[in-house]
Amino acid sequence: MFSEEQVSKYQVTKRNGLAVPYDGQKVIGAVKKAVIAVKGSHAQGSQHLQHLAQSIVEQIESKVQRTMPDGGIIHIEDIQDNVELYLMRAGEQQVARAYVIYREEHSKNRQDLNIKIEDTLQEFTVVHRDNSETWVESDIYSLVSSACEMYREVSSERLWKLIKPSLYDGIKFNELWLLLIMNARSLIAEEPNYSKVAAHFLLNKLKQEVLTTFPTITQDDNLYRKAFRISIDFGIEKGILDNQLSKFDLEQLAEAILPERDRQFDYLGLQTLYDRYFLRSDETPFELPQVMFMRIAMGLAVNESQQNRRAIEFYRLLSSFDFMCSTPTLFNSGTVRPQLSSCYLTHIGDSLSEIYQGLSDNAMLSKWAGGLGNDWTPVRALGSFINGTRGTSQGIIPFLKVANDTAVAVNQGGKRKGAVCAYLETWHLDIEDFLELRKNTGDERRRTHDMNTANWIPDLFMKRVFLDQDWTLFSPSEVSDLHQLYGREFELRYEYYEELAQAGRLKQYKSIRAKELWQKMLSMLFETGHPWITFKDPCNVRSPQQHRGVVHSSNLCTEITLNTNDDEIAVCNLGSVNLNNHWTIEGIDKEHLKNTIRTAIRMLDNVIDLNFYPVKKAKVSNLKHRPIGLGMMGYQDVLYRAKISFDSIEAVELSDRISEAFSFYAIEASANLAVERGCYDSFNGSLWQQGIFPLDSLRQLEKSRGSDYCTFNYQSELDWSFLKEQVKKTGIRNSNIIAIAPTATIANIVGVCQSIEPTYQNLFVKSNLSGEFLVINKYLVSELKDAGLWDASMIDDIQYYQGDVGRIDRIPNKLKALFKTAFSIDPRWLVEAASRRQKWIDQAQSLNLYMQEPSGMKLDNLYKTAWSRGLKTTYYLRSLAATEVYTHSSDRVDVEAEQTLCRLDDLECEVCQ
Structure with missing residues (x-):
């Protein structure tokens, strides 16, 4: 069929005189309808039908190209005459006759309608x-x-x-x-x-x-x-x-x-841009969609030596929907305040001045659309001695309340609310109070209903959960170096402090069964959706930048794993590749993917130099290490098109193959960019410089943790040796390269399923500023049409069962399996697919887990599996009870249940994407 460039040369004149772009898929659809009308629904999906339709389109396009090589206008009647001719030549006389009748009926309908209108x-x-x-x-x-x-x-x-x-x-x-x-x-x-x-x-x-x-x-x-x-x-x-x-x-x-x-x-994508992305003057937008994409491209090409060429290259990538920048970049590229970065990770010190400096940094970063991850572990626990006042500390909870209220107060210029996540290590003496921050009962002064929370869990704690051993809680004011250690060094030092505590040489500590604390974590996760479960050691042992410090936390959406310290606020710049646009009938188009990633990496690297930094420590860190986070979206779309069920070994294997190719091309692009622009300043001593790539670092994690606690997969298809040698020799441009963010909003813009997520519902209500409307899974509709099952009764059934096709008897089992929704899939399949991705990712992935009927045993098994498979982080636990109300909103997505309330908040996710 015509290439995109060829298609753009031809217009089709409709009967009403309107000229529209030529679309060969319409011809294919018309031929298929005619064949099915004659031969019945059993012809649907047959190779003969596909070949016939494809052949006719190719003959028409060949004729058009011969007669109008430089482009031109084709009349719709000429196209339809040729369809009849080529059907006859193919020996499909009955089909041709059906097509003629179809044309005559539609012509009569148009005439009747025109008469009515004219009357x-x-x-x-x-x-x-x-x-x-x-x-x-x-x-x-x-x-x-x-x-x-x-x-x-x-x-x-x-x-x-x-x-x-x-x-x-x-x-x-x-x-x-x-x-x-x-x-x-x-x-x-x-x-x-x-x-x-x-x-x-x-x-x-x-x-x-x-x-x-x-x-x-x-x-x-x-x-x-x-x-x-x-x-x-x-x-x-x-x-x-x-x-x-x-x-x-x-x-x-x-x-x-x-x-x-x-x-x-589609409507949702354009309405999303209209409501919140187009630049406005006096509340009126003055950008058209392609103008917006070109403005963004120009903003990202400002420092390029060939500005115009690069701007066009960036524009073509964005406007094709092959890749999309994150929300802050779409908002601000090309503006007088180009705050283009998505995530900021901050380190909160223990003194009062450091705490309030951290809160001030939160406010300034949030003002300019940054999502925040705060490391609160250094702050001393409740009851700790304060030298200056000779009094005792109130612990971290009152300060977290202030951080919560700051996020609410600083609402990013009215575009969306501020969003922050607080991280705390599991050995902190205030951990039990921290777990209850999101509860709906108790002292409101010790609750943070608007702030996210996450556990930062060392491997030693998980081992003690497995062994049913005790766990000791400390105040960081007495064991401050624990925060800077991980792996075997952490374990030895932690055991040393336990000995000191037993000997009475520490003032503050508490012993608790590790299993009891673990169960409380899972109980709060089920009840409130927080704190999220994230793992300290995989984030550090596998960090390319471990020679320059420690990863103390992740970000708002748990996919960023960068070092922080007193002098540096980590920054990450995000964008996501649309996998759906790179899928063909033969599989992933690797050459297309490679070209997309090459340009995307360049765009993300440009963000670092162009970015407006609200605080100096962020600029220092970003220019020194140059981290970026290239992610992906549309994974579920690919599974639909490949006709692979999400909960299958085929899906897990596909996740592995796609992620390896994705990782290879991303690292290669950054390495090639280093040849052109130079490697990042802190490259020497990094894992990259040592030739230790993400898969190699997985082996280091197994060595650090112990093989008894690891169930890793080391399968690989590509030859990485040449790329490793190149990076050793000429360096790499970015300290961190891959991170899979939620893509809540940009996936809506390009019209694909978000990130690596399964479909939430096949049918849901979407709300925006213009009201509510039903959205249905377009792939499901297409399959049901091909099966001859799409009719008014089916629409009613799907609405009645709230999109759950598994409860509709006349839908074939293969389609029921293909269109299972998030809560119908055993969440262990999500973990398996994520583990295959994680081995190729130098950072992490924002992984939601769905469980329709949670129980303590199921949650225990699920999160232990996630840890043993080598995941670095997890995100929300989504759970439902017996009664659900589904309402999807561009401002908020809520799932309300009688016993469980899990918030699916687009606004929090879209701070990253």
């Missing part, structure tokens, strides 16, 4: 902000028809019947577009492509708003190119955009914009 040419006034104009019904129908003809399986007649009764004289212009959007949205549950139609209407509404801001522009074929140049100048004039953008060749960049890529958006 009732009702006029009504459409009111604009400053004037009004007269419209007739046929004007509106033309809008509906032109939108629907661009997409398969949608009916302009069906949509028009919903819209027409709501039209009235004096309707406001914005209300008219909202009417079109909302009625298209209402049909998404029965046909996912109505989401594209709704997005088309929303895009037109946005264009009208931009035209209102820039009245000198007219809506014609050059709208985008004109709007781009004017919006850049406008943003600079308003003090929103950096003046450096004016140094680009705006004419060249305007010509590089691809307006047809707007068709990739």
Whole structure:
């Protein structure tokens, strides 16, 4: 079929005169319908059908290319005439006849509808902000028809019947577009492509708003190119955009914009950008989608020697949806305050001045859209002696309350609430109070309902849980060096302090059964969703930067594992590759993946030098170590297309193969960038410099922990030897490279399943600023159509069972297995797949675990398995009780149950992505 470049050269003229981009998939769909109409549903999915449809499209495209090599306009009737001709030549006379009948019926329907409209040419006034104009019904129908003809399986007649009764004289212009959007949205549950139609209407509404801001522009074929140049100048004039953008060749960049890529958006993705991402002036957006992507690309290319070439390269990557930058980068790239980084990890000292300096840093970082991970372990425990006042400490809990309230107070300029996670090591004497911070009962002065919490667990504690031994709690004021140790050194020092305690040489300590504390951790995790379970030793033993300090915590979403100390705040810059765009019928397109990753790594590395740093310690750290976090999304989409169930060994193996290739290309890209730009300052002494890559560090973890506690997989397919030698010789650009973040919002933008997550529900209600609407799994709908099972009754059944296809008898078992949702999958499969990814990742992954009917035994087994498989961190435990209410929101996603409340908060996740 035509390449993307070839497709862009041809337009198709519809019967209403509208010209739309050529789409070979529409021809394939029409041929398949005709074959099925003649041969029945058993023909669906057959190789003959696929080959026939593909062959006809290739013949049509070959003819078009011969007759119009430089591009041009094709009439829809000519395409359909050729479909008939090639069906006949293929010996499919009956199918050709069915296709002719199909054309005649649709022609008659259009004529009937046009007659009805012409008979009732009702006029009504459409009111604009400053004037009004007269419209007739046929004007509106033309809008509906032109939108629907661009997409398969949608009916302009069906949509028009919903819209027409709501039209009235004096309707406001914005209300008219909202009417079109909302009625298209209402049909998404029965046909996912109505989401594209709704997005088309929303895009037109946005264009009208931009035209209102820039009245000198007219809506014609050059709208985008004109709007781009004017919006850049406008943003600079308003003090929103950096003046450096004016140094680009705006004419060249305007010509590089691809307006047809707007068709990739579904409604949810475009509405997300509209609500919160497009730059605005006086509450009105002045960016179109492709303008936004080019503005972001320009912002990331400002320091490049070939600015224009790199900006176009970055734009093409972003606008293709192959890769997407994280939310702070989308918000701020190219602006006068380019805070582009996603995560900040801070170290809180033990003195009062250090504690409040840490809280001040939290506020400044949060103000500019950074997600925070705070290491609170150094702060002395309740009852500890204070030299200055000769009194005793109140411990960490009162200060955590202040940190919680600071996050609430500093709401990132009104765009979203501040978000922070506090980490505490398991030997801290305040750990039991820390576990209860999110409880809904008890003293409210000792509760932090808006802040996340996480346990930072050493391997020694887990060993004692397995052996049912005692565990000793200390105040860091007496054992401060424990915080700086891990592995065997930690174990020896910890045992030494236990001996001191037993000898009466320490003032503060408490002995408790390790199992008892572990059970309390799991109980609080089940009851409140916190603290999360994260593991100190894997994060440190496998850290490439262990020669430069200790990883004291992770970040807000548990995927970042960077060193922190009194002088450095760790920073990470995130973006994610869309795996779905790199999947073909043969598997992952490795050359495509390699090219995507190469450009993405360059973009993320540029963020480090361009970033606006709210605090100096963050800048010092980021420029010295240059860490980035390249992640992935759309893993579940790939499984759907490969027809592999999430809970299968095939899925685990696929996760392994994809992650190895992903890791190889990411490390190779950073190494090649080091050849061009130089390696990072603290490279000497790192694991990279020693030729110890992520898989090698897994062996080091087994050696440190002991093989009795390890169930690791060392399977590998690629030859890494050459790459290791290259890194030893010429270095690597970034101290840390891979981290898999949640991608809650950017996955919505590009229209794929988030991160490495299984589908949460096949059907759910999505809420945004424009209201609520049903969203249905488009892959499920496609499979049910191919099986001849998609009808009104099936839609009702799916809604009745809240998307749980396992309870619908007439759905085949293979589809029930393929479309299991998160709570229907044994969470151990998520751990298995994550363990295969983790061996290739130098940082960590944001791993949610789902359990429909939690029990103490199940939780105990699950988290012990996660530890023994070598995971560095876990994220939320999602659990449901007997009664659930599902409400997905761009602002918040809640799952409410009678006994359990687990919050799925998009806003917390999207601080990272």
